[in-house]
Amino acid sequence: MTLKQPAQIQTALTSLDQWEQLGIEERARLLNISIASLSDKPKQMAQWQLSNALSHVGENVLLPGPTGEKNELSTQGRGIFLCTSFLGDDIKEHETAIIGQIYAALIAGNTVITGSKFGNSIAEQLAKVLPKGVIQGVSTEVEETIIDSQLIAGVAALTSVEKAIELSQRLAKKDGVICQLVEETHPVDLPTIANPGYILRFITERTVSINTTAIGGNATLLELGSMEE
Incomplete structure (x- = not known):
């Protein structure tokens, strides 16, 4: 039986x-506008996530074309991400972590749904700048339904180790696309969210191959490459 999907899922897919x-x-330009409303550590975290993404996944990479074709490697978002906290969303020091989750997911090209207190506040501010449906805030009840949705690509969670294990098992049992957990279990030091490789948890690689040779050219090049000197 197919479960009824929350309306926020369809909105996120459409956007x-x-x-x-x-x-x-362009995503970085829009997100940079939204940073003006942030303060202190959350602002620094948002700026860092954007600059880190631009340096790690910002440029397309031209790969070798051994048979004359043009191969280009690029990145794109995975899909819909739920960004949330399971450590009590009324704790002010967790705001920086939630900011890190949301900005990393968005700059990578994903749409975001957030269920935490700070996440909902951030979503309200970002919605004034970003295209409709790119980020949405939801209640805790709706958040639980979204976790079980077959249509989300991942859950970025500020959580305990015990809860992370529970979430991993829960996500692994779902049908549909592989839904990964991107967990941060150290809410103060943030070793995961502040790691330069964090952005890679939110992207997938894509290779486009374009045949730039004449008809039959690839076959000729392959034949030449196989000939003995």
Whole structure:
């Protein structure tokens, strides 16, 4: 039996292509506008996530074309991410972590649903700048339904180790696309969210191969490559 999907899921799916196709430079421009409303550590975290993404996944990479074709490696978002906290969302020091989750997921090209107190507040501010449906805030009850949805790509969670294990098992049992858990279990030091490789948890790689040779050219090059001197 197919479970009824929350309306926020459909909204996020509808907005996904438009947000991803803007490209990382334009996404960074819009997200930079929203940073003005942040303060101190949350602001620094948001700025760092954007600059880190631009340096790690910002440029397309041209790969070797051994048979004459053009191969280009690029990145794109995975889909819909739920960004939340299971450590008590009324704790002020957790705001920086939630900011890190949301900005990393968004700059990578994903749409975001958030269920935490600070996440909902951030979503309200970002919604004034970003295209409709790119980020949405939901209640705790709706959040629980979204976790079980077959249509989300991942859950970024500020959580305890015990809860992370429970979430991993819960996500692994779902049908549909592989839904990964991106957990942070150290809410003060943030070794995961502040790691330069954190952005890679929110992207997938894509290779486009374009045949730039004449008809039959690839076959000729392969034959030449196989000939003995």
